[in-house]
Amino acid sequence: MMEQEDLKFDRNHIWHPYTSMQNPLPCYKVNCCKGVYLELEDSRRLIDGMSSWWSAIHGYNHPALNQAITSQLSRMSHVMFGGITHQPAIDLTRKVLSLLPANFESIFYADSGSVAVEVALKMAIQYWQNSAYPQKNRFVTIRRGYHGDTTGAMSVTDPDSGMHYLFKDFLPAHYFVPRPKSRFDSAYIQDDTAELEELLAQQHQVLAAVILEPIVQGAGGMWFYSPEYLNRVRQLCDKYHILLIFDEIATGFGRTGRLFAFEHTAVTPDILCIGKALTGGYLTLAATITSRRIAEQIGTLMHGPTFMANPLATATAIASIKLLLASDWQSKIANIEKVLQRELRPAAKNDLVKDVRVLGAIGVIETRLPVNLVKIQEYYVNNGVWIRPFGNLIYLMPPYIITEDELTQLCQVLSNSLRPEFFID
Numbered sequence: 065m066m067e068q069e070d071l072k073f074d075r076n077h078i079w080h081p082y083t084s085m086q087n088p089l090p091c092y093k094v095n096c097c098k099g100v101y102l103e104l105e106d107s108r109r110l111i112d113g114m115s116s117w118w119s120a121i122h123g124y125n126h127p128a129l130n131q132a133i134t135s136q137l138s139r140m141s142h143v144m145f146g147g148i149t150h151q152p153a154i155d156l157t158r159k160v161l162s163l164l165p166a167n168f169e170s171i172f173y174a175d176s177g178s179v180a181v182e183v184a185l186k187m188a189i190q191y192w193q194n195s196a197y198p199q200k201n202r203f204v205t206i207r208r209g210y211h212g213d214t215t216g217a218m219s220v221t222d223p224d225s226g227m228h229y230l231f232k233d234f235l236p237a238h239y240f241v242p243r244p245k246s247r248f249d250s251a252y253i254q255d256d257t258a259e260l261e262e263l264l265a266q267q268h269q270v271l272a273a274v275i276l277e278p279i280v281q282g283a284g285g286m287w288f289y290s291p292e293y294l295n296r297v298r299q300l301c302d303k304y305h306i307l308l309i310f311d312e313i314a315t316g317f318g319r320t321g322r323l324f325a326f327e328h329t330a331v332t333p334d335i336l337c338i339g340k341a342l343t344g345g346y347l348t349l350a351a352t353i354t355s356r357r358i359a360e361q362i363g364t365l366m367h368g369p370t371f372m373a374n375p376l377a378t379a380t381a382i383a384s385i386k387l388l389l390a391s392d393w394q395s396k397i398a399n400i401e402k403v404l405q406r407e408l409r410p411a412a413k414n415d416l417v418k419d420v421r422v423l424g425a426i427g428v429i430e431t432r433l434p435v436n437l438v439k440i441q442e443y444y445v446n447n448g449v450w451i452r453p454f455g456n457l458i459y460l461m462p463p464y465i466i467t468e469d470e471l472t473q474l475c476q477v478l479s480n481s482l483r484p485e486f487f488i489d
Contacts, residue, residue: 067093067105082454090438092445097124100466102450110450113460113474118282118314120345122387123463129344132383136376145173145372152378159385160351163323165332170359172352173373177313177339178212180350181275183367184309184335185216187354188273190362191307200272204239204263204306209277210284211311220275222284239263239271246290248279248423257296264304273307273335274300279325279423282314286428286457288421291328298331307358313339313350317388318464321397321424334358344384349377388464396464400425403468404460407475414482418456427460429478433487440486447477 075088083089093105100123102110115121122129136152143150157171172187174180185203192200203220211217219235241260246253264271278294281287301308310333315325319341322328326336335358339350371377404427411429412420419430435453444451451458451474458481460474 090441099123099125100463100470104445108445108448110445110448111462111466111470111474113449113451113462113478115341115461115463116345117340118319118461119340119343121317121319121341121464122344122384123465124345126344126387128387129346129380129383133346133376133380136379139375141376142371142374144370146368150373150375150378152375152382153373156378156382156385159382160338160353163385164336164353167332167355168336168353169356170354172365172367173369173378174339174350174352175369175371175374176212176348177311177337177350178214178217179369180313180337180339180352181211181217181220181311182214183352183365184275184311184337185220185273186367187335187352187358187362187365188307188309190365191358192272194361194363199270200306202236202238202267202270203273203275204241204260204267204271205275206243206260206281207240208243208281208285208287209275209311210282211275211277212313239267243281243285243287244289244293246293248288248290250290252290252292256290256293257300260297261300264300264306268304268306271304271306273309275309275311277325278310278312278315278331278333279320279328280315280426283454286421286426286430286459288423288426294326294329294331298333301334307334309333309335309337311337313337317341317385318393318397319425319461321394321401342384343377343381344387346380346384347374347377349374349381391464393464397424399468400462400464400466400471403471404475407472407479411479411482416482416484416487425461425464427475429458429482431456431458431482431487433489436486436488440481443481443486444477447480449474449477451478 074091079085094102095105096103100112102112172183174183189201205220207222209222211221218231220238223232241263244256246256274297310326312324316338336353343349401424404422408420408427411417416431417429418432421428434456458478
């Protein structure tokens, strides 16, 4: 009875993401989590196929991460970062920079991925202002991208097909070119950057940077594109004197089979955004990283989140990265990819399915019709899995610790849901 009262209260008073208060989507009350399982209040256990929006790469309730946060809590949970520093921030910076190309030397910590993108945009604009090119204050990106829900991040997210189209007339106007046609697993299409090059040739005087998600477009379409596209974009940015920003918030820390997605190429961006899996899904933390040359040209960056470089978050991030690097993560990702390929590829024969895509620990079924989220979510829960589709995309991004049997169950339940009653015609 109490559970039903709580859920009724939740429905009436708590605004959940991407749903309305007028007719909110159903919520399932989680009691505790362990490993790859979410345990509901009624004791049902669900295999988590989402890694809590791609962040909980080590699963839940991990003793090493629990210890890191508990140990730090006994010293201090938070302290302002203005005029003060602390050991977890210093140690995390050392660790992150050791994983990146040598030109990355300066880190600005933020408290969410969206804010990290905001900081990257501000960095690019301020860099050109201080370089005597104040007119370079516009951005270009590829369609079907997604960079977050705050104002600046929304402005470089597709204004027509993206989830923020309602704000199109409010947001700053930037430039959009078609997303790459070249698939990750296919030959490169030679004219894939033709429209981008034409735009840069015409508008480079006002363009501060190109921003995109390298290799994998996330919430905007779950599209995997050719590494060669990044090579061409880097060449164009250099030719037209435009900065290059990579948003690795969703793809960083192993998700695509490389530690960072841009490592599928020899390309290095000028500014890099990371987040999500940075703390292993424990606390919100993100970072915007750039070279000393760019940082010094920017000068004083007028940005300072209250919880910037939070000690609990940075301490947990250190433990998460150490845990990842100490594990045989590349073999784990390769095994996940193998199972996803084996279990999801046959779905391509289903008339409801438009495309099947697999890369690293990401499996995507693109359907011809949008899902009926309420019905299909209930089906998943009743069959012991947690999968959260959106639009016409049903995807899996499981924790790296998932076993083959658990992943096979996830995939089979997903495949069995590809039936007309779970879609909107």
